[in-house]
Amino acid sequence: MIKLFKDLKAFTAGIIAVFIFVFLQSIADLYLPTLMADIVNNGMLQGDIGYIWRVGVVMLAVAGGGAIVSIISSFLSSRIAMGFGKNLRNKIFSRVESYSLHTFEEIGTASLITRTTNDITQIQTVLVMMLRMMVSAPMMGIGGIIMAVSMNRGLTIILAVALPILVIFIATVARKVIPLFKAIQKKIDKLNLVSRENLTGIRVIRAFNRIDDEKKRFDEANLDLTNTAIKANKMMAAMMPVIMLIMNLTTVAIIWFGSIRIDLGDLQIGDMMAFLQYAMHIMMALLMLSMMFVMIPRAQASAVRINEVLDMKPEITDPLNPKKPEIQKGYLEFKEVTFSYPGAENPAIKDISFSTAPGEVTAIIGGTGSGKSTLIYLIPRFYDVDHGSVSIGGIDVREMAQEDLRSRIGFVSQKAVLFTGSIMENIQYGKENATEEEVKHAAEVAQASEFISSMEKGLYSEIAQGGVNVSGGQKQRLSIARALIRKPEIYVFDDSFSALDFKTDARLRTALKRETADAAVIMVAQRVSSIMDADRIIVLDQGEIVDIGTHKELLKNCDIYREIVASQLSQEELA
Incomplete structure (x- = not known):
């Protein structure tokens, strides 16, 4: 005392x-x-x-x-x-x-x-x-x-x-x-x-x-x-x-x-x-x-x-002389990354290596417990890698200031989290000084404009504690709008479309493609239809990369991917 x-x-x-x-x-x-x-x-x-x-x-x-x-x-x-x-x-x-x-x-x-x-x-x-x-x-x-x-x-x-x-x-x-x-x-x-x-x-x-x-x-x-x-x-x-x-x-x-x-x-x-x-x-x-x-x-x-x-000393701290990516902005690379949760017998992910550049969409798919979410948690340094490196613009994320690193990332978590306050304030959470026009544009791209306009006060409608007065799909769209308004170098979507119907999903992906044309996009998904157009798809199994390729390439060469696709799409859709 x-x-x-x-x-x-x-x-x-x-x-x-x-x-x-x-x-x-x-x-x-x-x-x-x-x-x-x-x-x-x-x-x-x-x-x-x-x-x-x-x-x-x-x-x-x-x-x-x-x-x-x-x-x-x-x-x-x-x-x-x-x-x-x-x-x-x-x-x-x-x-x-x-x-x-x-x-x-x-x-x-x-x-x-x-x-x-x-x-x-x-x-x-x-x-x-x-x-x-x-x-x-x-x-x-x-x-x-x-x-x-x-x-x-x-x-x-x-x-x-x-x-x-x-x-x-x-x-x-x-x-x-x-x-x-x-x-x-x-x-x-x-x-x-x-x-x-x-x-x-x-x-x-x-x-x-x-x-x-x-x-x-x-x-x-x-x-x-x-x-x-x-x-x-x-x-x-x-x-x-x-x-x-x-x-x-x-x-x-x-x-x-x-x-x-x-x-x-x-x-x-x-x-x-x-x-x-x-x-x-x-x-x-x-x-x-x-x-x-x-x-x-x-x-x-x-x-x-x-x-x-x-x-209790923070496990993740800023370096004494933080670096900033001056070139290759938005270029993300995993190099032989291995990570284990404290007390775990086996690594959650092991020897992960891939890279993605601005304008590219990289999708990650795999079974439950394959390490999809763990992998993307390493990008904003929610955890630090045990071995290997995660770098943005050629700079290891551990050599960057956390505030600078996270300002370059638009992160949408698997569980959509909203805060008490208006819809406007929730979207502005991504960019504090955003104008009303910017908020409206982000909501429109996220396919949230329709349900927002149907609410009595529009953008100024109140969100209850925990977002209990909006549906799961509406929560996800507001979370996506919150990430979009930042206009970051890298977008990370952790199974962020799971609560959307197929029609809204398709419209959202089309709008996102235009909005994120100059940024790298990392997308974790369970739904194959959401990632078929990705530039590369990474198939994970038990924390390791089984294969990397396009949808068509993986259908030919990857048994695990074919099993996932066959469980979701009909023969006509596969053809």
């Missing part, structure tokens, strides 16, 4: 101000019992009304000043904690954005959400407590002891008995409750995971009639978290009555033995009353410290989880 608190340097002035105000508040709190003792001893017992008024006004001023500085310190500490939390969330989000897909999947979406929200909230809560209590609790405790001893040394024996009992009890509870608080964070992760899967997979759950099973799974995770939280809070709840009992017994003891000393003439009534308040200050200081030390381990567990995110 100390590592995270290094970022508090930006709030140094505010922290110093909080400490000063808390110090002044503690001074005021410690001074009030002494003033009260003076009023009782020198005013009430002596019948001096004037003295009572004079000291009473001072008490009011001290109490009012203490209240004002308390409000200011609370405001400043809350502001510092919220600002620190905001900066930390930004830092985590920025770091996660730099992760490779493998690193992202290793931590998990649900856990990252918990770390960005709940874990940071825990640290914010403890930070507020520390800013308020780091000065206040020690000062109240030490100052209270000094003032109590100055009032009457004899009565301090009661504190010498009560305080160790209080410390031992608090330490015992803390030892049992701290592991439970650590476990709660992991159980929140699990609950978030189940919730997210249920919400994102609601269609599948309903389609397979597994609503009751998912409710049961959620109830189990929820109950597990609830039981752990109840167990921890029961201990915390039980702690307060016991502490109050110890404090009340201490109060009774002070009054009992104090009254004896008053009767003997060794103690004044006002001093006993002040001693009683100082004893309460000391015990409250211990209580504040105990609460802080109980909360710190929970925040520490959260800090460890946050540091895991911040310390």
